Amino acid sequence: MAPLKDNSVTDEKTYHNRRAFIKQSLRLGVGLSFALKAPWSLAEGVEGGDFDLISQSKYGGDLELHSYKEITNYNNFYEFGTGKRDPAKNAHTLKPKPWHISVSGECENKGEFDLEDFIAPYQLEERIYRLRCVEAWSMVIPWVGVPLAAVLKTFKPTSKAKYVVFKTLLDSEQMPGQKRPILDWPYLEGLTIGEAMNPLSILSVGLYGKVLPNQNGAPIRLIVPWKYGFKSIKSIVSIHFQANQPLNTWQAQAPSEYGFYANVNPDVDHPRWSQASERVIGRGGFFSPEKRQTELFNGYQEEVSHLYDGLDLARNF
Ligand code: MTE
Numbered sequence: 001m002a003p004l005k006d007n008s009v010t011d012e013k014t015y016h017n018r019r020a021f022i023k024q025s026l027r028l029g030v031g032l033s034f035a036l037k038a039p040w041s042l043a044e045g046v047e048g049g050d051f052d053l054i055s056q057s058k059y060g061g062d063l064e065l066h067s068y069k070e071i072t073n074y075n076n077f078y079e080f081g082t083g084k085r086d087p088a089k090n091a092h093t094l095k096p097k098p099w100h101i102s103v104s105g106e107c108e109n110k111g112e113f114d115l116e117d118f119i120a121p122y123q124l125e126e127r128i129y130r131l132r133c134v135e136a137w138s139m140v141i142p143w144v145g146v147p148l149a150a151v152l153k154t155f156k157p158t159s160k161a162k163y164v165v166f167k168t169l170l171d172s173e174q175m176p177g178q179k180r181p182i183l184d185w186p187y188l189e190g191l192t193i194g195e196a197m198n199p200l201s202i203l204s205v206g207l208y209g210k211v212l213p214n215q216n217g218a219p220i221r222l223i224v225p226w227k228y229g230f231k232s233i234k235s236i237v238s239i240h241f242q243a244n245q246p247l248n249t250w251q252a253q254a255p256s257e258y259g260f261y262a263n264v265n266p267d268v269d270h271p272r273w274s275q276a277s278e279r280v281i282g283r284g285g286f287f288s289p290e291k292r293q294t295e296l297f298n299g300y301q302e303e304v305s306h307l308y309d310g311l312d313l314a315r316n317f
Pocket of ligand 1: 071074075076077078079131132133134168187215216217228229230231232233234235
């Protein structure tokens with residue numbers, strides 16, 4: 001991970017000012033190189049954010065961001081309770097530093113890595129993605145992360161590596177929700193190797209320019225923006241390459257409701273509710289929440305539909 005700076009927290013207003021400055025500079029054609037020296041330090045010469053160097057990516061620049069408060073107080077993280085406000089209240093027991101990740105299975109370079117070494121070789125990017133939860137709500141989040149493909153290639157997966165499996169920490173002292181058998185712990189998720197190598201997939205270590213808050217999956221989580229939010233597994237300690245399709249946690253829990261692919265799809269309803277539209281968190285009133293039409297693959301059809309050629313998406317949900 002890039003070197004952390006201690007007392008360098010950027011507030012949200014400053015963050016928005018800096019983004020506006022960057023956008024205007026781009027419109028005016030002012031040269032901003034690809035690898036910007038911390039976008040947060042461009043305006044006002046303010047040092048800020050927890051990371052040294054983050055490049056702006058082309059993803060999601062026009063989406064309206066949710067606030068830091070919304071993003072960090074309305075969460076799904078069952079290891080800290082099943083209520084949306086539970087993780088913000090309870091996740092202080094998680095110790096995200098030091099943190100180790102094991103890499104195993106069908107790859108040449110296996111091992112146990114310290115998170116800092118694990119992330120250090122890669123350029124951090126900002127990716128603004130809409131998180132579309134399977135519960136038919138969404139919010140837009142400015143993630144900081146690294147392309148998953150770049151990380152995975154380092155471990156040289158063999159030709160037998162057809163799937164990549166991720167696991168969350170198993171430690172009921174740090175994650176008290178694991179004392180209750182709500183899910184089959186540890187939380188597990190998988191992707192096909194093609195999905196994992198798609199340029200949209202990232203491993204995230206921060207949001208709004210700051211290190212990931214515990215409730216959002218500190219210190220490292222997956223983001224797969226064309227899939228329902230449950231695929232974006234939090235607090236990852238293990239990455240395993242294998243030949244067979246894994247059984248992910250929610251599929252094991254309720255196979256008629258949650259599949260392996262979990263691609264965002266307005267035409268395939270959840271057995272208990274429609275997926276045609278989504279409630280935009282915090283927008284509109286209590287009695288008239290703002291809704292938007294859900295888009296196939298969450299709007300990334302062009303980038304990912306080829307991954308599913310010949311697959312019946314209604315059966316492979
Ligand atoms: N990862 C773990 N380990 N445990 C969880 O309960 N919930 C998932 C996903 N990752 C979950 C998880 C679900 S259902 C969603 S919608 C997203 O995290 C929510 O991410 P957020 O709280 O950062 O918005």
